[in-house]
Amino acid sequence: MSGQNQESFPCAEAVVFAVRGEIDIANATQLCAALLHATDRPDCHCLVVDLSRVEFMDLSGVRALYECRRVLAWEGRHMVLAEPSAAVERVLTALHMEHDFEIYPIVEAALVHTARQRYEEGPRTGVRGCE
Ligand SMILES: [Zn+2]
Numbered sequence: 253m254s255g256q257n258q259e260s261f262p263c264a265e266a267v268v269f270a271v272r273g274e275i276d277i278a279n280a281t282q283l284c285a286a287l288l289h290a291t292d293r294p295d296c297h298c299l300v301v302d303l304s305r306v307e308f309m310d311l312s313g314v315r316a317l318y319e320c321r322r323v324l325a326w327e328g329r330h331m332v333l334a335e336p337s338a339a340v341e342r343v344l345t346a347l348h349m350e351h352d353f354e355i356y357p358i359v360e361a362a363l364v365h366t367a368r369q370r371y372e373e374g375p376r377t378g379v380r381g382c383e
Contacts, residue, residue, distance in 0.1 A: 263298035263365055267296050268359055269290045271301060272307075273307055280315065283313065284316040288323060298366050300362045301317065314349055333353045333362075335358055
């Protein structure tokens, strides 16, 4: 076993999932399910979570992202956050979790380490409509 280096994930194909609206205890579980659903394909190695349109996020939302990243890592997939909105930055900072995630200032920067790109719009407000 060599070291567990996050950079060693093969990120040929990336899915960009845009999260919008408010993420709280009412839809955090759905968010995690939607993110995992978006990556549930053999050619997806990397999930880029675009958080630029998130208007509100609380602890349950952060927990959902953390749990999702854990599951994806276990599957050998990579997950990064991109463009956290002020609301997201605030909660990450308050929870001292801003270093627990790989965070890129813009989506394009998050995609630099991937060979190819694939864009996928997340559902509007929250994650309704995604089983
Ligand atoms: Zn990656």
